[in-house]
Amino acid sequence: RKEVEQDPGPFNVPEGATVAFNCTYSNSASQSFFWYRQDCRKEPKLLMSVYSSGNEDGRFTAQLNRASQYISLLIRDSKLSDSATYLCVVNGKDSNYQLIWGAGTKLIIKP
Amino acid sequence: NAGVTQTPKFQVLKTGQSMTLQCAQDMNHEYMSWYRQDPGMGLRLIHYSVGAGITDQGEVPNGYNVSRSTTEDFPLRLLSAAPSQTSVYFCASSKTPRLAGGTLNTQYFGPGTRLTVL
Numbered sequence: 001r002k003e004v005e006q007d008p009g010p011f012n013v014p015e016g017a018t019v020a021f022n023c024t025y026s027n028s029a030s031q032s033f034f035w036y037r038q039d040c041r042k043e044p045k046l047l048m049s050v051y052s053s054g055n056e057d058g059r060f061t062a063q064l065n066r067a068s069q070y071i072s073l074l075i076r077d078s079k080l081s082d083s084a085t086y087l088c089v090v091n092g093k094d095s096n097y098q099l100i101w102g103a104g105t106k107l108i109i110k111p
Numbered sequence: 112n113a114g115v116t117q118t119p120k121f122q123v124l125k126t127g128q129s130m131t132l133q134c135a136q137d138m139n140h141e142y143m144s145w146y147r148q149d150p151g152m153g154l155r156l157i158h159y160s161v162g163a164g165i166t167d168q169g170e171v172p173n174g175y176n177v178s179r180s181t182t183e184d185f186p187l188r189l190l191s192a193a194p195s196q197t198s199v200y201f202c203a204s205s206k207t208p209r210l211a212g213g214t215l216n217t218q219y220f221g222p223g224t225r226l227t228v229l
Binding site for chain 1: 146151152153154155156159169170201217218220221222223
């Protein structure tokens with residue numbers, strides 16, 4: 001089992017719709033969780049950190065479910081500019097300095 | 112601030128050649144790291160540094176060397192290039208390497224180097 005797993009997609013979603021995707025992780029002791037966004041042929045950029053209580057940033061909501069070991073990302077009122085690959089990131093089991101990256105979920109917003 | 116810069120943006124090597132990928136940051140970040148990104152896989156950590164003079168291995172260090180003589184620069188050296196090293200390489204930095212309140216500081220990435228080894 002991969003340490004961090006994501007559905008690769010692509011998720012094809014009409015503009016204005018709500019879309020959600022999950023990411024599962026294997027290390028029950030993980031403390032740090034993030035969603036990064038990566039545009040085609042560009043570098044990853046932090047979208048949001050994921051806190052135990054869940055957090056919201058505008059149209060984006062991230063949640064953590066420790067019992068089932070997954071994090072989720074919800075995008076409301078999707079925009080064409082939301083088209084990207086969303087990377088799930090969790091700190092590694094062997095080190096505080098190492099992050100484990102999922103392979104990403106590709107999202108395509110259609111007009 | 113330029114942020115994190117990487118050179119070159121593209122490189123083609125022949126098997127057995129050596130080269131250095133350059134990475135620099137002007138944000139006075141303590142932590143710097145190198146990743147490779149391959150299709151269908153997550154970013155994998157090659158080497159990282161928690162400060163000048165300190166480096167350590169990540170998940171996939173074989174075939175690569177690093178050094179950190181200054182806070183700003185963190186070059187990655189390919190000793191003898193192999194086709195398996197064809198990949199996109201990203202350098203990243205963050206303010207502190209330590210977990211703070213249970214979360215690592217945001218990592219800022221350079222634009223990447225696309226390397227092909229023939």
